[in-house]
Amino acid sequence: MAEQASSSAALPIARAVLRILIVLNWLIGAGILALLFVLPNERWIMSAFKLSPSPDAHRLVMGMRVIAVLGLASIPLNYLVLKRLLAIVETVRAGDPFVAANAYRLEAIAWALLALQLLSLVIGAIAKNVSTPAHPLHLDAGFSISGWLAVLLTFVLARVFAQGALMREDLEATV
Amino acid sequence: MAIAVKLDDVLHDRRMTLTELADRIGITLANLSILKTGKARAIRFTTLDAICQALSCQPGDILRFERE
Numbered sequence A: 001m002a003e004q005a006s007s008s009a010a011l012p013i014a015r016a017v018l019r020i021l022i023v024l025n026w027l028i029g030a031g032i033l034a035l036l037f038v039l040p041n042e043r044w045i046m047s048a049f050k051l052s053p054s055p056d057a058h059r060l061v062m063g064m065r066v067i068a069v070l071g072l073a074s075i076p077l078n079y080l081v082l083k084r085l086l087a088i089v090e091t092v093r094a095g096d097p098f099v100a101a102n103a104y105r106l107e108a109i110a111w112a113l114l115a116l117q118l119l120s121l122v123i124g125a126i127a128k129n130v131s132t133p134a135h136p137l138h139l140d141a142g143f144s145i146s147g148w149l150a151v152l153l154t155f156v157l158a159r160v161f162a163q164g165a166l167m168r169e170d171l172e173a174t175v
Numbered sequence B: 001m002a003i004a005v006k007l008d009d010v011l012h013d014r015r016m017t018l019t020e021l022a023d024r025i026g027i028t029l030a031n032l033s034i035l036k037t038g039k040a041r042a043i044r045f046t047t048l049d050a051i052c053q054a055l056s057c058q059p060g061d062i063l064r065f066e067r068e
Helices: A002-038 A042-048 A055-093 A100-130 A145-172 B007-014 B018-025 B029-036 B045-055
Strands: B003-005 B063-065
Touching: A002 A055, A042 A055, A055 A100, A100 A145, B007 B018, B007 B029, B007 B045, B018 B029, B018 B045
Parallel strands: none
Antiparallel strands: B003 B063
16 A cells, blocks of 8 residues: 555656756756857856966867767757656556557667767767866766666667557457 | 457347347457457457357357458
């Protein structure tokens, strides 16, 4: 009973959290976009980060520009993941999650997560490349075992849902 | 599908309607209609058993393999 109560509470919580994350994602996207408008002004950045004009500082600013563009590319991917996850939660609420649509949604999520992991690798590599002892750039990006495991898990779950949907169809047509 | 459902023929022979059969074996009329029209993907042994008992027939009287 307690388990049932917690699972029934989990769905509205998941729904609310996902909706908040969708809004936050767009806000972050707007923030990155605003940053991209500021980033061309190298002199402003130099003064904001207290950087003295040097080839290293120029490389750092260039690296930050590229990272901001890549960060912007991650916004629609995040949206794709969150929106589809929300749709899956809705089908669970409706009591019918084993449908082919959810298998397709999970597969789309898996591909988006894969793209996000690749973006993270590129961002991590750029940050490492432009970072110097004088101008260190610390970013939470790069290779993540849990991230790649999530990609694998989502691809497997997509197959599980596809199989589950087929079984469900068979069961529905069983007399 | 190559398996044809001959429930209509047996019902006709027994002078029984689909609604009567549904009442006797406790299966919904909608499900029996799915079976009768050949739209079912599978049939449970329990359903087959109940139909054969109610109609005093063999499974082969209801289901027949027809080469397509």
